[in-house]
Amino acid sequence: MIRSARVRALLALTVIAVSLYIALTVPVRLGLDLRGGTQIVLQTRSTPTATADREATDRTLEVLRGRIDALGVAEPSLVRSGDDRIIVELPGVRDPKRAAEVLGRTAQLTIHPVTGVAAGQDRTGEPALPDESGRRLRLGEAALTGQQVTDAAARFDQESGAGWHITVDFGGAGRAEWARLTGEAACKPVGDPGRRIAIVLDDKIISSPEVAPSVACGTGITAGSTQITGSFDDAEARELALLVKGGALPVAVETVEQRTVGPTLGAEAIAASTWAAVIGTALTSLFVIAVYRLMGMLAALALLCYGLVSYAALAALGATLTLPGLAGFVLAIGMAVDANVLVFERAREEHAARQRPTPRSAVAAGFRNAFSAIADSNITTLIAAALLFFLASGPVRGFGVTLGIGVLASMVSALLITRVLADHAASRPWLRARPHLSGIATTGPVRDRLLRRDPQLMRRPRRWLAASAVLLALAGAGIGLRGLDLGVEFTGGRLAEYTTGAPVDPDRARAALADAGFPRAVVQSSGEDRLTVRTGALTDAQAAEVTRTVGALGGGADRVRDELIGPSLGEELRRNALIALALALGAQLLYLAARFRWVLGTAAVTALAHDVVILLGVFAWLGKPVDGVFLAALLTVIGYSVNDSVVVFDRIRELRRRHRGSPLRRVANQAILQTLPRTVNTGMGAALILTALAVLGGDSLTDFALALLIGLAVGTWSSVFVAAPVAIELQNRTGGRRRGAG
Numbered sequence: 001m002i003r004s005a006r007v008r009a010l011l012a013l014t015v016i017a018v019s020l021y022i023a024l025t026v027p028v029r030l031g032l033d034l035r036g037g038t039q040i041v042l043q044t045r046s047t048p049t050a051t052a053d054r055e056a057t058d059r060t061l062e063v064l065r066g067r068i069d070a071l072g073v074a075e076p077s078l079v080r081s082g083d084d085r086i087i088v089e090l091p092g093v094r095d096p097k098r099a100a101e102v103l104g105r106t107a108q109l110t111i112h113p114v115t116g117v118a119a120g121q122d123r124t125g126e127p128a129l130p131d132e133s134g135r136r137l138r139l140g141e142a143a144l145t146g147q148q149v150t151d152a153a154a155r156f157d158q159e160s161g162a163g164w165h166i167t168v169d170f171g172g173a174g175r176a177e178w179a180r181l182t183g184e185a186a187c188k189p190v191g192d193p194g195r196r197i198a199i200v201l202d203d204k205i206i207s208s209p210e211v212a213p214s215v216a217c218g219t220g221i222t223a224g225s226t227q228i229t230g231s232f233d234d235a236e237a238r239e240l241a242l243l244v245k246g247g248a249l250p251v252a253v254e255t256v257e258q259r260t261v262g263p264t265l266g267a268e269a270i271a272a273s274t275w276a277a278v279i280g281t282a283l284t285s286l287f288v289i290a291v292y293r294l295m296g297m298l299a300a301l302a303l304l305c306y307g308l309v310s311y312a313a314l315a316a317l318g319a320t321l322t323l324p325g326l327a328g329f330v331l332a333i334g335m336a337v338d339a340n341v342l343v344f345e346r347a348r349e350e351h352a353a354r355q356r357p358t359p360r361s362a363v364a365a366g367f368r369n370a371f372s373a374i375a376d377s378n379i380t381t382l383i384a385a386a387l388l389f390f391l392a393s394g395p396v397r398g399f400g401v402t403l404g405i406g407v408l409a410s411m412v413s414a415l416l417i418t419r420v421l422a423d424h425a426a427s428r429p430w431l432r433a434r435p436h437l438s439g440i441a442t443t444g445p446v447r448d449r450l451l452r453r454d455p456q457l458m459r460r461p462r463r464w465l466a467a468s469a470v471l472l473a474l475a476g477a478g479i480g481l482r483g484l485d486l487g488v489e490f491t492g493g494r495l496a497e498y499t500t501g502a503p504v505d506p507d508r509a510r511a512a513l514a515d516a517g518f519p520r521a522v523v524q525s526s527g528e529d530r531l532t533v534r535t536g537a538l539t540d541a542q543a544a545e546v547t548r549t550v551g552a553l554g555g556g557a558d559r560v561r562d563e564l565i566g567p568s569l570g571e572e573l574r575r576n577a578l579i580a581l582a583l584a585l586g587a588q589l590l591y592l593a594a595r596f597r598w599v600l601g602t603a604a605v606t607a608l609a610h611d612v613v614i615l616l617g618v619f620a621w622l623g624k625p626v627d628g629v630f631l632a633a634l635l636t637v638i639g640y641s642v643n644d645s646v647v648v649f650d651r652i653r654e655l656r657r658r659h660r661g662s663p664l665r666r667v668a669n670q671a672i673l674q675t676l677p678r679t680v681n682t683g684m685g686a687a688l689i690l691t692a693l694a695v696l697g698g699d700s701l702t703d704f705a706l707a708l709l710i711g712l713a714v715g716t717w718s719s720v721f722v723a724a725p726v727a728i729e730l731q732n733r734t735g736g737r738r739r740g741a742g
Contacts, residue, residue, distance in 0.1 A: 003114075005239050006425050008416060008420050009420045011416060012416050012417050015309060015412060015416070016305055016308065016417070018309060018312070019308045019309045019311075019312035019313075020312070022312040022316050023308060023311050023315065026315040026316060027315065028311065028314055028315045028319075028321050029068075029318065029319070029321065029520070030321055031320045031321060031322035032091060032259065032261055032396045034270055034321065034322065035091055035092075036091070036092060036262050037092050037093055037260070038090045038093045038258070038260045039088065039089050039090070039258070039259045039260075040088045040090070040099065040257070040392075041081070041086070041087050041088075041255070041258070042060075042064075042103065042253040042254065042255060042256070043084055043085050043086075043251045043254050044057050044060055044085075044086070044251045044252070044253055044324040045251060045253065045254055054084075055111065057080055057083060057085075057086065057251075058080065059078045060251060061078055061080055061086055064078060064088065064221050065078050068088070068103070075088040076088070076089065076090055076091070086253070088103060088380070093260075095214070097184065106518075108617070109145060109149065109199070109201050110142040110144065110145050110179070110198060110200045111145075111199055111200070112140055112141070112197070112198045113139070113143060113194070113197065113198075114137050114138065114139060114140070114194055114196040114197065114198050114540025115140050115193075115194060116137075116138045116193050117193050118137070118138050119137065122488075126514040129198070129200065129205045130204065130205065131205045131208040136535060137196070137198055137205065137208060139198050139200070142200075142532060143180075143181045144170065144174055144177055144181070148169035148170050148171065148172065148173065148177070149168060149169070149171075149174070150174075151167075151168075151169040152166055152168050152169070152171065152241045153166065153167050153241050154232075154234070154237035154240070154241040155167055155195040155237075156234070163231075163232065164232040164233065164234055164236075164237035165227050165228060165229045165237065166237055166240055166241045167225060167227055167228075168199075168225065168226050168227070168509070169224060170225070170226075170360020171224065175222070175224030175640075178224055178226070179220040179221060179224075180220060181197060182197065182211050182215055182220035182221040183216070183220030184218075184220070184221075185211045185220075186211045186216060186217045186220060187217040187218065189597075190213055191210075195210050195211050196208045196209065196210050197211065197226075199211060199226075199228055201240070206228065207228040207229060209227070209228075209229060211234060215491050228240070230253075235339070238346075244670065255564070256378065257563075257565050258562070258563065258564035259561075259562070259563045259564075260559075260562040260563075261560065261561045261562075262558070262559075262560035272614045272696055273693075275696045276692045276693045276695075277307075277333075280333070280688055280689040280690075280691075280693060281303060281307070281694030283375060283692065284303070284333065284337055284685045284688045284689055285300035285303060285332075287681075287685055287688060288300055288341075288685065291681055292439035292440070293437055293438065293439030294425060294431070294438050294439055294579075295344050295347075295422060295425075295440055296344075296439055298418060298422055299340040299344075299418055302336070302340070302413045302414065302417045302418040302421060303336055303413065305417045306332075306336045306410055306412075306413035306417075307333075309409040309412055309413065310406050310409040313405045313409060314402065314405055317401075317405070319402070319405070321402065322400075322402075323726065332402075332403060332405075332406025332407055332409065333406075333689055334682075334685060334686035334689050334690075335377075335378065335381065335406065335407055335410040336409075336410035336413045336414055337689075338643065338678075338682045338685070338686070339370075339374045339377075339378075339412050339413075339414030339418075339683060339687035340418055341414070341678050341681045341685070342370040342374055342647065342678055342682075343367050343370045343374075343414065343422075344366060344439065344440055345370075345675075345677055345678045345681070346366040346367075346369040346370045346444055347362045347363050347366025347367075347440040348362075348366075348440050348441075348442070348444060348447070349366075349369075349443075349483055349674070350362045350365035350366060350369070351440055352443050358432055358439045359425075359426040359431055359432060359435055359440065359441070360426035360427050360432075361423045362426075362441075363423065365620075366440070367415070367419055367422075371415070373647045373650040374411070374415065375412065376646040376650060377643040377646050377647065378406045378407050378408075378410070379591065380588060380592075380639055380642040380646060381403070381407050381636075381639035382404055382407055382408075382577075383404040383584070383587045383591065383639075384400075384584055384635045384638055384639040385400045385401075385404035386400070386613060387400070387583055387584050387587070387635065389401055389404065391579060391583070400496075400632070401634065426438065444459060444677055445724065446676060446680050447676075447677045451724060454673070455673070456605065456669055457525070457664045457672055457673070457721075458666075458672070458724060458725065458728060458742075460667075461665070461724070461728045461729060463472070464721035464725045465725050465729070467721070468610060468717075468721065470478070471614055472610065472613055472614065472617075474617065475613050475616065475620075476707065477615045477617070478618070478620035478621040479613075479616055481620075482620045482621060482623065484616065484619070484620055484621065485522075485620075485623060485624065485625045486625070486626050486627075487534075487625040487626060487628070487630070488534055488563055488627070490626070490627065491565075492537060492571070493534065493535055493536045493537055494532045494534070494535050494536070494537065494538045494543060494564050494565075495532065495562075496533050496543065496546065496547070496559055496562050496563075497531070497532045497533075497559070497561035497562075498530065498532075498533070498550050498551075498554070498557040498558065498559055498560065499529055499530055499560055500529050500550065500551070500554025500555065500556065500558075501529075501532060501554055501555030501556040501557075502529070502555045503529060503554070504525075504531050504550065504553045505525075506523045506525045506531070507523075509523045509531060509533070509550060509553055510523045510670075512549050512553055513533070513546065513549055513550075516545055516546070516549045516563045517545070518535055518542075518546060520535065520536065521533055521534070521546070522534040522535070528618065529554075531554070531557075533546055533550065537609045538564075547559055552659075580635065581612065581631075581634070581635070584635055585605055585608055585637050585638075588608060588638065589601050589602065589604075589605040592605065592642070592646070592649075596649045596650075599727055599731055599734070600649045600652070600653075600723075602726070602727075602730060603723045603724070603726040603727035603730060604642055604645040604646070604647075604722070604723050606722065606726045607641060607715075607722040607723040607726070608638050608641050608642060609717075610718050610722050611637055611638070611641045611714045611715050612634060612637075612638070614710075615707060615710055615711055616634075617716065619707070624703050624706070625703070629703065629704050630703065630704070630707055632704070633703075633704050633707035633708050633711065634707065634711075635714060636711070637707065637708065637710075637712075637714075640686070640708075640711055640715045641714075641715030641719060643715075644679060644715055644716055644719030644720075645718075645719040645723045647675050647678060647719075648668075648671055648672060648675050648720065648723065649671075649723075651671035651674055651675050652655055652667055652668055652671040655670055664727065664728055664731045665728050668724045668727065668728060671724075672720055676720075679716060679719070679720070683712060683716050686712055687709065687712060690705050690708050690709045690712065691705075693708075694706055
């Protein structure tokens with residue numbers, strides 16, 4: 001035992017030392033919602049000449065990477081998502097319109113001989129395009145394309161003062177073709193349109209230079225180079241050179257999602273979430289210390305280590321920390337608290353069951369007896385986190401990553417670090433002489449009251465089911481009467497958040513936007529000087545009109561957040577959300593059925609479905625949006641709810657092994673009473689964290705924290721008054737006592 005304790009201590013020190021080193025040397029990559037910038041999701045589209053397959057998407061990705069590098073964006077990110085999507089992150093870019101134009105332009109460069117000038121209704125059949133001066137030039141067949149371009153660069157002619165121009169170099173067969181083309185043009189008289197060469201970009205003549213008199217007829221320009229001249233400023237010249245050098249995209253691309261967030265909003269979000277984490281952790285630590293005394297102090301110290309390990313794991317894996325990810329980071333503190341509470345409550349039971357036990361033996365028994373419930377609780381949460389990672393996208397996926405890391409770190413914190421600290425403290429002679437200081441020598445006020453009263457909660461389980469049926473009916477009425485306010489992510493459209501110079505009444509803004517031609521705009525106030533406007537799909541000109549309307553009401557408006565979701569992506573996200581929810585329930589059922597047999601597994605999943613419907617109903621009555629962040633909260637509520645059910649069912653399984661002849665109703669009642677102290681203490685710890693997140697986490701996290709607070713209350717109710725009664729009723733109907741109860 002001494003040897004195993006030393007191994008655990010050495011392992012704990014190693015984890016803390018490595019985590020501290022990583023935290024000090026490896027920075028965490030912040031998402032755009034925390035540092036400001038633009039995210040654009042592009043989807044490749046098939047054309048009559050090109051197919052949007054995985055290989056074409058990879059080639060498109062390389063072309064886009066060259067364009068972005070030339071834009072000079074610091075630390076850009078381009079990744080392929082699936083077979084036909086590319087996610088582009090541009091930190092610091094506040095003009096998404098220009099970025100989307102540069103990324104999405106096909107840049108079809110062609111070079112044509114000019115055959116003449118089209119006068120009036122030209123009927124030669126040859127294509128005619130206006131040049132820089134407005135003349136319509138008739139063009140011959142394209143002699144060169146962008147495929148023959150090897151380089152292009154913006155230059156400034158300081159000697160002649162002609163200004164900016166673009167040099168274009170041809171390679172391979174393009175050099176000879178350029179010489180032939182310019183040689184034929186040089187044979188025409190000076191001033192003749194046929195002496196010109198038209199350089200066309202995306203069916204627009206960007207330059208039609210005349211071949212210089214010094215070029216010999218039939219010989220042409222043999223150097224394989226030319227200049228595009230025009231009235232360019234430095235930005236236009238660099239962008240044109242970028243497009244020409246980058247070449248044409250293999251397939252057409254369409255912007256299906258666009259998010260822009262200002263750095264101010266990101267800084268506020270970081271500050272708000274940091275304060276929520278600090279204050280929430282402090283309040284939770286004080287609560288744990290008040291309940292468990294010395295062991296609570298050690299658990300609070302382990303919570304700090306949890307934060308260090310989580311941060312280091314996030315940095316080491318190169319994961320992106322987003323705003324919902326910060327929420328998941330804070331939320332996992334509740335998981336760490338739950339594991340500690342489970343251990344300490346089992347240690348209290350062990351201390352009360354034995355005569356004159358030592359603190360060390362009680363602690364060892366607490367860890368041993370609580371391990372099963374801790375493992376099952378965390379595995380079910382990891383299932384929800386995995387589903388978020390594989391089925392969601394963007395910030396919600398980041399939440400899944402952070403939640404998964406946090407759950408694993410919480411297990412390390414509770415089962416390793418807390419164990420080492422508790423073993424060391426419990427073996428001290430001064431604590432053996434004063435066991436009341438340990439915090440586990442007393443049963444606690446909740447357990448004392450339960451032992452005195454011994455309430456028979458499961459005497460009439462159908463009463464609890466009837467009460468839950470009333471709650472479900474109210475929730476269903478909210479969904480049916482008011483409907484679900486699906487967010488932009490699930491419906492497609494545009495969402496913009498503004499900071500205004502003066503407070504703006506939402507009703508007044510709604511009326512002004514209706515007069516401006518946006519009658520269906522949804523306007524919400526998100527603070528004294530913040531306004532959120534949600535509409536259907538808008539053009540950039542329409543979005544500018546919305547900004548002008550809001551600015552006229554509020555003495556100026558600064559758009560700090562801008563999200564554009566295409567209808568096809570919205571439909572896909574909505575479908576994926578339903579799939580994620582169905583898979584979450586199915587995965588929970590399979591796992592719980594394997595661990596607790598089908599009766600208890602079915603009862604737990606019934607409680608989960610109960611929680612989902614009630615949470616949706618509450619949001620419907622409140623008129624809150626159901627968006628991607630709500631989906632993250634919903635799946636987290638599923639994890640919370642199943643945690644409570646797992647703890648109760650784990651105790652039922654344990655008691656059934658001891659009292660095989662007892663009816664499930666009596667065993668379930670005893671299990672609920674024995675685990676109720678853990679339920680109360682864990683719920684209080686999580687409520688403190690979530691309340692801090694709701695009050696201090698900023699507008700972006702208010703709905704998220706509200707959903708979790710509602711889910712925490714509903715999940716606590718359902719684990720006791722839905723899951724257990726359903727299990728009892730199923731057991732009574734099937735009669736399979738041993739098979740159903742495990």
